[in-house]
Amino acid sequence: MTDTGYNFNQINPDYFDVLRPTQLPAYKNQYGTDGNVFFGVRQSMLGFNSSTQTRYGELTTRFAFDMFGVGVDAGQTTFHLLYAYAEMGMFGVGHNWGLFCDFDGFPNAVEYWGPSGMSLCKNVQLRFIPLNGRNRLAFALERPGASADQGVYRDRIELSDVNLKFDVPDLTAEFRATRRWGYVELAGAVRKIEWVDEGNEAYDLSGKVVGWGFNLSTNLKLSKKSLFIGQTVIGKGIQNFMNDAPTDIGIENDFGNANAPIKGVTLPLYGYTAYLNHQWNEKFSSIIGYSAVKIDNSNGQSADAFRHGRYASTNLLFKPFPNVTSGVELQWINRENYKDGWTSSATKIQISFRYSFKEEIKK
Template structure:
């Protein structure tokens, strides 16, 4: 009986006991434990990752200590591989009398600019020219045939003159950087032929950027006109050079795609838009201007041993009255053929010929004289016909001794009724002969004889001669 009572009592109380055993804190505790276990697993993964990174750093430090440290010079050495050349370098021998600072520099001589990826090459040229003229000339530091006094003009029978000049001294900086599109270049060059005075006035020559890619070159900035073929410039010690050479610095944008390749040769199509400079003999209150930029278009075939270039120039010349806003316009154009080649070992030859109308501002001897165009009696603007030609030859006596000769002739052919100053030049001629010696890797000395002839629009003529002795130091040729 007692046993049955106890069993009945247990059965009656069991639901209440089971209900009281379900404590609400238990699920929350289990959730917290699960979260802590997950955090521990994450921390363990972080610790393992940090241990692996520590092992890698210790391995690199051990290898760095074991290997000899390179010297500062070795770490900054620049080789030809750092400056990939898209085109083969010229094999035409560069004589001691060649103009310094104008050619593409060799890969040697660059330094790295820290960790920027850019390279820099600095060249400083110090040159002194001693000159003796047999008569007074308008420009003392340059031999300019158009400034020679003609018969009947002042100083035609003047005495001999002497002069010293250091204005051919120059500073050049070349920056290079490899890009995904090709080799990027920034070029800076100045000499001291500025217009501010007689001695050492700053004159900017180059400040441009150029992208040298596999199939094209793109240039933008300030430099030589695309109509100028500096590779055909003869080797004169006188900075001015032949009278008939087309030589002009100007702001520009230039694109030169490669059309064809064969062996080491390539055919390119250089074209450019350039700042116009209408050089016009004006009347009254008229002022010169241009409605659109000068444009050039050419063809160039070049190899390491020779090149030939055909260039064409298109210009717009205009004047406008300051009071009545009346305008007069005319078109101008020119074509030019130039070449240079290595011949007979280390000898070389250069040549050029140009013709057109309204391009006098590009001709070395008569630029700036207002001979692009002039008024006729009907007050119409006419572009003036002009042509020029010349040649140069260099003979190499040895690797360090050379003789160069050059000749140039130019002429303008204006209509007889144009309003022009009769004292302006109608034609000029130029000749030079020099001997130059590269007596060390970075120093040159030479002597040059120069002759010029000037004929003005009246037919009067004059001649002059100069002897020039030059000494040049080139820091990083």
């Protein structure tokens, strides 16, 4: 897959070919100049699936990667693991989409990152699936993780020896009912987040909180050519389950407590996504939709902390042959800060070309 286009505004250069509201500038000219052309092949991917019959049933595996660098590799064209997962009967293990998210709620877009208000998170997990079919029920123990915003206190020495502790996994679950009109899915998550003050300063900043969330999503077949995609997410301390959201934990002032004048709290979150996929004919299709995520900030966060992100896009895709897709997509995002009055927006036009192929090997 090859992507090219034009960014009318500035964005974090590590994410030059996608639009993420959290990566918009938090102050004027944080990321240099407006108006830049981009080219990339980072969406190119390769995957391997297998199916093996055993005495206990069918064993399926999936291993896949693309070239979109994230984390320490942000901005690079490099190996990025997507799937390393195996499933047999009621059990699954490995790296896959977390149960809290619904990847079927991703619109038919060519932009890699997609709507900011939906939950999208891959994770290493142990999965139990007692129902799988017209009705699906699944539970998972997932690798724990969280992120913290130390706000206006980020440079204080007292915070330098506060470390996160994860002694229990995240618990997630989903139930999906599929019918001829589409499906509806409800997912939930609960997690323990703890931090330990291991220093000798006067303050003891240790603490722990419980994060939780619910995700209600659906695909509705409005007609033979139109599909509505919707999703609503609500919770606290679940930001790293989201497609594009900031930290799970914020600083709250507690000046009445002489031993711990500040404390960590889970940040409430609300997100939603509404998109329409429409097939004009056998060769042309389009999407149009809007998504947003909003954070209730804590009073110890800095004035330029992320508060509200918005995302919208529309496209026209052309599929001249079964394995070839090309198209043009218009995307817009917006960021609103906590309390300094700053807002910023970005608009991007993207043109993409994708060729898909597969080979099947039978014993």
